[in-house]
Amino acid sequence: xRLLVQLISFALLLYGGFALVGLxxxxxxxxKVSLVSHEKSATQLYLPATVCIYQRQGxxxxxxxxxxSDTLTYWPQFEQxxxxxxxxxxxLLLGGRVWCGWVCPLGLLSDLMTRLREALGxxxxxxxxxxxxxxxxxxxxxxxxxxxxxALASLPAMESARASLAEPFCRVCPARVFTPLLTxxxxxxxxxxxxxxMTFSVLGLxxxxxxxxxxxxxxxxxxxxxxxxxxxxxxxTGLLGIYKDGGRCTHCGxxxxxxxxxxxxxxRARGRELVTDHECTLCLRCVEACPEEDCLQFQWxxxxxxxxxLHE
Numbered sequence: 001x002r003l004l005v006q007l008i009s010f011a012l013l014l015y016g017g018f019a020l021v022g023l024x025x026x027x028x029x030x031x032k033v034s035l036v037s038h039e040k041s042a043t044q045l046y047l048p049a050t051v052c053i054y055q056r057q058g059x060x061x062x063x064x065x066x067x068x069s070d071t072l073t074y075w076p077q078f079e080q081x082x083x084x085x086x087x088x089x090x091x092l093l094l095g096g097r098v099w100c101g102w103v104c105p106l107g108l109l110s111d112l113m114t115r116l117r118e119a120l121g122x123x124x125x126x127x128x129x130x131x132x133x134x135x136x137x138x139x140x141x142x143x144x145x146x147x148x149x150x151a152l153a154s155l156p157a158m159e160s161a162r163a164s165l166a167e168p169f170c171r172v173c174p175a176r177v178f179t180p181l182l183t184x185x186x187x188x189x190x191x192x193x194x195x196x197x198m199t200f201s202v203l204g205l206x207x208x209x210x211x212x213x214x215x216x217x218x219x220x221x222x223x224x225x226x227x228x229x230x231x232x233x234x235x236x237t238g239l240l241g242i243y244k245d246g247g248r249c250t251h252c253g254x255x256x257x258x259x260x261x262x263x264x265x266x267x268r269a270r271g272r273e274l275v276t277d278h279e280c281t282l283c284l285r286c287v288e289a290c291p292e293e294d295c296l297q298f299q300w301x302x303x304x305x306x307x308x309x310l311h312e
Contacts, residue, residue, distance in 0.1 A: 002101070002283060006108040013051055013105055014182055016059035017042040046088050048095065048231050049104035052175035053167070055183055064088055065143070065227045066170050069150035073166045096235040100228050101281035106175060106221055110214045114260070117215055125216040127262055135223040136279065142169065143226035164196035169226055171200035174211040218260040222281060232278045240300045241276040242287065244269045248295035255286035255296070266296070 041058040046067040053062040061067075067088060071081040091099070100107055117124065127135075146169035152158060153165035170176065180187045190201045214220040222228055235241075246269055256267040265277045266286050275296075276282070287296045290308035298306040 003111070005102050006111070009103040010105050010108050013047075013049075013059055013103075014055065014179070015057075017055070017057035044084065046084055047103065048088065048092050048099040048227070050106045050173065050175045050225070050227055052105075052173070052179040053170055054176050055179045056185060057183070062170070063227050064092075064230045065146060066167055068230070069146060069167050069169065072147060072150040073153045073162065075154055092231055092234040093237055093239055095231075096237065096240055096276075096282060097228065097231045097280060098240065098282045099231060100222055100225075101283035104227075106178070106211070106225070107219070107281070109178065110219050110221055111260075113212075113214045114218050122216075124218060127217055132223070132262060139224050139226055139229045142224065143229040146226055161196060164194055164200075168200065171197070172204040172207050173227075174204075174208045174221065176204050177208045218262075219281065222261065223279070228281075235278050235280060235282075236274065236276050238274075240282070241274045241298070242266065242280070242282070242284075243273070243297045243299055244275045245272050245295055245297075246270040247272070248292045250292060252291060254289040254291060258285040258289040260285065 041055070041061045043060055045060045046062055046064060047060050048064045051058065051060045051063050053066055062070075067081065067084060071078060071085065114124075149165055149168040153162045158165065177187055177189075179185075188201070189205065191197050210224070211221050217223075244266060249270070251267070253267060256264060259266070260283060261277075261279050261281060263277045263280055265280075266275045269275045282298070284298055284306055287298055287306050287308050290296045291311035292308055293310040294307050296308040297304045
Protein backbone atom coordinates (compact mmCIF):
# COMPACT_ATOMS: atom_id res chain seq x y z
CA UNK A 1 0.00 0.00 0.00
CA ARG A 2 2.71 2.49 0.97
CA LEU A 3 4.76 1.74 -2.14
CA LEU A 4 1.70 2.41 -4.30
CA VAL A 5 1.12 5.77 -2.57
CA GLN A 6 4.80 6.62 -3.01
CA LEU A 7 4.72 5.79 -6.73
CA ILE A 8 1.56 7.84 -7.30
CA SER A 9 3.03 10.78 -5.36
CA PHE A 10 6.26 10.50 -7.33
CA ALA A 11 4.42 10.54 -10.66
CA LEU A 12 2.21 13.46 -9.66
CA LEU A 13 5.00 15.62 -8.26
CA LEU A 14 7.46 15.02 -11.08
CA TYR A 15 5.19 14.71 -14.09
CA GLY A 16 1.83 16.11 -12.98
CA GLY A 17 2.63 19.69 -13.96
CA PHE A 18 2.54 19.07 -17.69
CA ALA A 19 0.81 15.67 -17.83
CA LEU A 20 -2.25 16.50 -15.70
CA VAL A 21 -2.45 20.27 -15.38
CA GLY A 22 -1.38 21.16 -18.89
CA LEU A 23 1.63 23.29 -18.04
CA UNK A 24 3.53 23.68 -21.35
CA UNK A 25 6.71 21.66 -21.48
CA UNK A 26 9.74 23.92 -21.46
CA UNK A 27 12.48 23.70 -24.03
CA UNK A 28 15.25 21.36 -22.98
CA UNK A 29 18.26 22.96 -21.38
CA UNK A 30 20.32 23.09 -18.23
CA UNK A 31 18.49 23.84 -14.97
CA LYS A 32 21.13 26.29 -13.82
CA VAL A 33 21.69 27.05 -10.16
CA SER A 34 21.65 30.76 -10.97
CA LEU A 35 18.15 30.45 -12.47
CA VAL A 36 16.71 28.60 -9.51
CA SER A 37 13.73 30.90 -8.89
CA HIS A 38 12.61 31.24 -12.48
CA GLU A 39 11.13 27.81 -13.25
CA LYS A 40 7.33 27.60 -13.59
CA SER A 41 5.07 25.31 -11.60
CA ALA A 42 1.45 24.36 -12.11
CA THR A 43 0.46 25.48 -8.59
CA GLN A 44 1.96 27.70 -5.90
CA LEU A 45 1.64 24.99 -3.24
CA TYR A 46 4.62 24.14 -1.00
CA LEU A 47 4.96 20.66 0.50
CA PRO A 48 6.93 19.26 3.49
CA ALA A 49 8.84 17.01 1.07
CA THR A 50 11.67 17.45 -1.42
CA VAL A 51 9.61 19.01 -4.21
CA CYS A 52 12.35 20.50 -6.33
CA ILE A 53 12.30 24.09 -7.59
CA TYR A 54 14.62 23.09 -10.46
CA GLN A 55 11.82 21.15 -12.09
CA ARG A 56 10.57 22.98 -15.15
CA GLN A 57 7.06 21.57 -15.16
CA GLY A 58 6.51 20.88 -11.47
CA UNK A 59 3.09 20.38 -9.94
CA UNK A 60 4.09 22.30 -6.78
CA UNK A 61 6.27 25.34 -6.25
CA UNK A 62 8.79 23.85 -3.84
CA UNK A 63 9.53 22.34 -0.44
CA UNK A 64 9.04 23.76 3.05
CA UNK A 65 12.70 24.78 3.36
CA UNK A 66 12.57 26.70 0.09
CA UNK A 67 9.52 28.62 1.35
CA UNK A 68 11.18 29.47 4.68
CA SER A 69 14.45 30.46 3.02
CA ASP A 70 12.72 32.61 0.42
CA THR A 71 10.62 34.29 3.12
CA LEU A 72 13.74 35.17 5.13
CA THR A 73 15.65 36.50 2.13
CA TYR A 74 12.78 38.54 0.74
CA TRP A 75 11.07 39.35 4.06
CA PRO A 76 9.47 42.63 2.84
CA GLN A 77 7.18 40.35 0.80
CA PHE A 78 6.16 38.46 3.96
CA GLU A 79 2.46 39.21 3.46
CA GLN A 80 2.54 37.32 0.17
CA UNK A 81 4.20 34.32 1.83
CA UNK A 82 1.97 34.26 4.94
CA UNK A 83 -0.96 32.30 3.43
CA UNK A 84 1.44 29.64 2.13
CA UNK A 85 3.21 29.46 5.51
CA UNK A 86 -0.15 28.86 7.21
CA UNK A 87 -1.09 26.17 4.68
CA UNK A 88 2.31 24.53 5.21
CA UNK A 89 1.80 24.58 9.00
CA UNK A 90 -1.59 22.91 8.51
CA UNK A 91 -0.09 20.19 6.31
CA LEU A 92 2.60 19.54 8.93
CA LEU A 93 0.07 19.39 11.77
CA LEU A 94 -2.04 16.89 9.87
CA GLY A 95 0.82 14.77 8.55
CA GLY A 96 4.02 15.23 10.56
CA ARG A 97 6.68 13.11 8.89
CA VAL A 98 4.14 11.08 6.94
CA TRP A 99 5.32 13.34 4.12
CA CYS A 100 8.79 11.80 4.45
CA GLY A 101 7.61 8.21 4.57
CA TRP A 102 4.81 8.31 2.00
CA VAL A 103 5.20 11.30 -0.36
CA CYS A 104 8.80 12.50 -0.68
CA PRO A 105 10.39 11.57 -4.06
CA LEU A 106 13.84 11.20 -2.51
CA GLY A 107 12.33 8.91 0.11
CA LEU A 108 10.97 6.63 -2.60
CA LEU A 109 14.36 6.51 -4.33
CA SER A 110 15.96 5.60 -0.98
CA ASP A 111 13.49 2.75 -0.51
CA LEU A 112 14.12 1.51 -4.05
CA MET A 113 17.86 1.46 -3.36
CA THR A 114 17.16 -0.68 -0.29
CA ARG A 115 15.08 -3.07 -2.39
CA LEU A 116 17.90 -3.27 -4.95
CA ARG A 117 20.46 -4.04 -2.25
CA GLU A 118 18.23 -6.77 -0.81
CA ALA A 119 17.60 -8.25 -4.27
CA LEU A 120 21.36 -8.44 -4.81
CA GLY A 121 21.81 -10.13 -1.44
CA UNK A 122 24.09 -7.40 -0.10
CA UNK A 123 24.18 -7.02 3.67
CA UNK A 124 23.21 -3.57 4.92
CA UNK A 125 25.59 -1.45 6.95
CA UNK A 126 24.74 -1.11 10.63
CA UNK A 127 24.67 2.44 11.96
CA UNK A 128 26.30 2.81 15.36
CA UNK A 129 24.32 4.84 17.96
CA UNK A 130 26.98 7.55 18.01
CA UNK A 131 26.80 7.94 14.22
CA UNK A 132 22.99 8.05 14.36
CA UNK A 133 23.14 10.87 16.88
CA UNK A 134 25.79 12.63 14.80
CA UNK A 135 23.62 12.51 11.68
CA UNK A 136 20.67 13.96 13.60
CA UNK A 137 22.88 16.79 14.85
CA UNK A 138 24.18 17.39 11.32
CA UNK A 139 20.60 17.58 10.03
CA UNK A 140 19.72 20.43 12.39
CA UNK A 141 23.04 22.12 11.71
CA UNK A 142 22.26 22.07 7.98
CA UNK A 143 18.80 23.52 8.63
CA UNK A 144 20.07 26.41 10.74
CA UNK A 145 22.97 27.04 8.37
CA UNK A 146 20.61 27.21 5.39
CA UNK A 147 18.23 29.56 7.18
CA UNK A 148 21.15 31.64 8.46
CA UNK A 149 22.55 32.13 4.95
CA UNK A 150 19.07 33.00 3.68
CA ALA A 151 18.68 35.60 6.43
CA LEU A 152 22.16 36.98 5.72
CA ALA A 153 21.20 37.43 2.07
CA SER A 154 18.37 39.76 3.14
CA LEU A 155 20.76 42.38 4.55
CA PRO A 156 21.17 45.59 2.51
CA ALA A 157 24.94 45.10 2.51
CA MET A 158 24.45 41.76 0.74
CA GLU A 159 22.25 43.08 -2.06
CA SER A 160 24.86 42.49 -4.76
CA ALA A 161 25.26 38.83 -3.67
CA ARG A 162 21.62 38.20 -2.80
CA ALA A 163 20.77 36.29 -5.95
CA SER A 164 23.76 33.98 -5.38
CA LEU A 165 23.00 33.35 -1.69
CA ALA A 166 19.23 32.90 -1.91
CA GLU A 167 17.74 29.42 -1.39
CA PRO A 168 21.10 27.99 -0.21
CA PHE A 169 20.01 24.43 0.52
CA CYS A 170 18.13 24.10 -2.77
CA ARG A 171 21.45 24.64 -4.52
CA VAL A 172 23.08 21.65 -2.80
CA CYS A 173 20.11 19.28 -2.38
CA PRO A 174 20.47 15.98 -4.32
CA ALA A 175 17.11 16.73 -5.94
CA ARG A 176 18.85 19.45 -7.95
CA VAL A 177 20.50 16.68 -9.98
CA PHE A 178 17.85 13.98 -9.65
CA THR A 179 14.93 16.09 -10.84
CA PRO A 180 16.33 17.13 -14.26
CA LEU A 181 17.61 13.57 -14.68
CA LEU A 182 14.18 12.04 -14.04
CA THR A 183 12.27 14.62 -16.09
CA UNK A 184 14.59 14.30 -19.10
CA UNK A 185 16.13 17.77 -18.88
CA UNK A 186 19.82 18.58 -19.18
CA UNK A 187 21.63 18.38 -15.84
CA UNK A 188 23.62 21.39 -14.74
CA UNK A 189 26.48 19.65 -12.96
CA UNK A 190 28.31 22.89 -12.18
CA UNK A 191 27.15 26.48 -12.67
CA UNK A 192 30.03 28.91 -13.14
CA UNK A 193 27.93 32.09 -13.01
CA UNK A 194 29.99 33.36 -10.05
CA UNK A 195 32.23 32.02 -7.28
CA UNK A 196 29.41 31.55 -4.75
CA UNK A 197 27.17 29.73 -7.22
CA MET A 198 30.07 27.56 -8.34
CA THR A 199 30.79 26.62 -4.72
CA PHE A 200 27.15 25.71 -4.12
CA SER A 201 26.97 23.58 -7.26
CA VAL A 202 30.14 21.67 -6.30
CA LEU A 203 28.73 21.06 -2.80
CA GLY A 204 25.59 19.83 -4.53
CA LEU A 205 27.62 17.18 -6.33
CA UNK A 206 29.08 16.10 -2.98
CA UNK A 207 25.54 15.80 -1.55
CA UNK A 208 24.45 13.86 -4.64
CA UNK A 209 27.29 11.41 -4.04
CA UNK A 210 26.43 11.15 -0.34
CA UNK A 211 22.87 10.26 -1.22
CA UNK A 212 24.08 6.95 -2.63
CA UNK A 213 25.22 5.91 0.84
CA UNK A 214 21.59 4.78 0.92
CA UNK A 215 22.72 1.70 -1.01
CA UNK A 216 24.27 0.49 2.22
CA UNK A 217 22.40 2.41 4.94
CA UNK A 218 18.62 2.42 4.99
CA UNK A 219 17.14 5.89 4.45
CA UNK A 220 20.55 7.50 4.82
CA UNK A 221 19.57 10.85 3.32
CA UNK A 222 16.47 11.10 5.55
CA UNK A 223 18.82 11.13 8.53
CA UNK A 224 20.58 14.22 7.12
CA UNK A 225 17.75 16.04 5.35
CA UNK A 226 17.00 19.52 6.75
CA UNK A 227 13.59 19.50 5.04
CA UNK A 228 12.74 16.58 7.34
CA UNK A 229 14.04 18.58 10.32
CA UNK A 230 11.26 21.12 9.76
CA UNK A 231 8.68 18.33 10.11
CA UNK A 232 10.16 16.90 13.32
CA UNK A 233 8.34 19.19 15.83
CA UNK A 234 5.01 18.09 14.33
CA UNK A 235 5.65 14.36 14.68
CA UNK A 236 4.22 14.08 18.21
CA THR A 237 1.40 16.62 18.09
CA GLY A 238 -1.32 14.18 19.11
CA LEU A 239 -3.12 14.47 15.76
CA LEU A 240 -1.31 11.36 14.58
CA GLY A 241 1.06 8.82 15.99
CA ILE A 242 1.96 5.22 16.76
CA TYR A 243 0.66 3.92 20.07
CA LYS A 244 1.80 0.81 21.90
CA ASP A 245 0.06 -1.45 24.40
CA GLY A 246 3.08 -2.75 26.28
CA GLY A 247 1.02 -5.48 27.94
CA ARG A 248 0.62 -7.22 24.60
CA CYS A 249 4.31 -6.98 23.66
CA THR A 250 6.40 -10.17 23.71
CA HIS A 251 9.67 -8.26 23.09
CA CYS A 252 10.37 -10.20 19.89
CA GLY A 253 12.23 -7.22 18.40
CA UNK A 254 10.46 -7.30 15.02
CA UNK A 255 9.69 -3.57 15.20
CA UNK A 256 13.32 -2.75 15.85
CA UNK A 257 14.61 -4.94 13.02
CA UNK A 258 12.37 -3.55 10.28
CA UNK A 259 12.66 0.15 11.17
CA UNK A 260 14.51 1.94 8.33
CA UNK A 261 15.55 4.71 10.74
CA UNK A 262 16.89 2.27 13.40
CA UNK A 263 14.56 3.69 16.05
CA UNK A 264 14.54 1.94 19.44
CA UNK A 265 11.66 3.75 21.19
CA UNK A 266 8.90 1.42 19.93
CA UNK A 267 10.73 -1.70 21.13
CA ARG A 268 11.75 -0.28 24.51
CA ALA A 269 8.35 1.11 25.55
CA ARG A 270 6.64 -1.08 28.12
CA GLY A 271 3.44 0.81 28.98
CA ARG A 272 0.42 2.12 27.07
CA GLU A 273 1.88 5.17 25.41
CA LEU A 274 2.64 7.19 22.31
CA VAL A 275 5.85 5.75 20.87
CA THR A 276 6.29 7.93 17.78
CA ASP A 277 9.90 9.08 17.68
CA HIS A 278 10.87 12.49 16.33
CA GLU A 279 12.96 10.72 13.67
CA CYS A 280 10.14 8.34 12.68
CA THR A 281 8.98 8.67 9.06
CA LEU A 282 5.68 6.95 9.93
CA CYS A 283 6.24 4.28 7.29
CA LEU A 284 4.35 1.88 9.61
CA ARG A 285 6.76 -0.99 8.99
CA CYS A 286 6.76 -1.66 12.74
CA VAL A 287 2.95 -1.93 12.83
CA GLU A 288 3.02 -4.28 9.85
CA ALA A 289 5.78 -6.46 11.34
CA CYS A 290 4.41 -6.70 14.88
CA PRO A 291 2.98 -10.23 15.37
CA GLU A 292 0.72 -9.35 18.33
CA GLU A 293 -2.93 -8.31 17.94
CA ASP A 294 -3.41 -4.57 18.64
CA CYS A 295 -0.01 -4.22 20.29
CA LEU A 296 0.74 -1.32 17.93
CA GLN A 297 -1.74 1.11 16.44
CA PHE A 298 -1.33 4.05 14.10
CA GLN A 299 -3.91 6.65 15.05
CA TRP A 300 -4.87 9.69 13.00
CA UNK A 301 -7.26 12.28 14.44
CA UNK A 302 -8.05 9.95 17.32
CA UNK A 303 -9.03 6.96 15.19
CA UNK A 304 -7.05 3.78 14.49
CA UNK A 305 -5.99 3.86 10.84
CA UNK A 306 -3.76 0.77 11.06
CA UNK A 307 -3.07 -1.83 13.72
CA UNK A 308 -0.86 -4.85 14.25
CA UNK A 309 -2.39 -8.26 13.66
CA LEU A 310 -1.69 -11.72 15.01
CA HIS A 311 0.73 -13.56 12.73
CA GLU A 312 -0.19 -17.20 12.33
